[in-house]
Amino acid sequence: MASGFGLNGGPSRCFAFWQELLGCYVVNASEGVDGKKKCIYALEDYSECLHHSKEIVRAKRLQAAYRKAEATFPRENAPKAEDIRNLGLLGKESESAKVLGL
Template sequence: MASGFSYTGGPSRCFAYWQEFAKCYAKTDSPSECRPQSEDYLECLHHTQEKARAKAVKAQFIKRAEHEAKEGRKAGDILADGVIVGVGLIKKESGEGKEGK
């Protein structure tokens, strides 16, 4: 895609990055000075950093979902044992009085 034309005939998505890199490369005596422009162009082409970031986010999401599922299983096990889990909204004294009436 360094030709500057995309499939639709307009400039390709990375052509601006290619121009910056080519301009830097033509001006400098040391190609290592153009490393940032080269990295920007390669990231635009291959999306390596974006993919790594998405993979890290997905891994964290899965880890969090597994943790929440584990906590849910603990509450499910307590309920399966027949123990009533209270959330503290109703006091025991007022609850016992209403049941007797």
């Protein structure tokens, strides 16, 4: 949190999490190390707000699961290479050749 101000001059997007973390530290400061352990969840929330690390991991896992499912169950009507080369003109290879100048 560099300045504490957001892009539009108001508080930054993570300011509420920062205040919660700071409040937790103040309340638990007299307890020493055990007080810091009580604030671990507030620290995780603040860190996630800043860096989105858990969100990124979750998105990568979702993408990997989607790719795995897609590889396991291929599309039934997927276009073939010759369909793509024929510019979508199915069964009209001669017209495709004219267009391509072959």
